[in-house]
Amino acid sequence: MSFHESCLDIRIEVRGDHTVLLAGAGVGDDEYVPAELRLDEQIGNSDGWFAFPGENFTETAQGIExxxxxxxPWLVAELKEGSGEYRERQGINLAQHIGNDGGRLVWAV
Known part of the structure; x- marks a missing residue:
């Protein structure tokens, strides 16, 4: 099961040189705990396209939402190409790559 099916208040925060996914992660019986996952651990930029696995996409992204x-939930942004120009908005479906393991957001790799 993807994390978004067992989490509430899913959002992201850009914290300097990295982006964090935050949510209230379900632990059963309608209980939720705060959880976060640093997206730059596994998501990168390959010539203006999101790359998974990869790392540090935030350093070459703008308009992260x-x-x-x-x-x-989709992570979307404009990513810098090798030429230095920004490619049009790109997206990656986080539901395909992240799970909820007993209240912890984890990579499903």
């Missing part, structure tokens, strides 16, 4: 879509 979270979009809640029907198929889950």
């Amino acid at each position: 979270l979009e809640l879509r029907e198929d889950g």
Whole structure:
């Protein structure tokens, strides 16, 4: 099960050179605990495209946002290409890569 199906208040925060996913993660019986995961640990930038696995996408991104879509939460941003120009907005579906393990957000790799 993807994390978004068992979490509340899903959001992101850009903290300097990295981006963090935050949520109230379900632990059962309608109980939730604060949880966070540093997205730059596994998501990178490959010539203006999100790369998974990868790392440190935040360093070459602008307009970083979270979009809640029907198929889950998407991380979206404009990513810098090798030429130094920013590619149009790109997205990666976090629901395909992150799970909730008893109240901890974990990479599903």
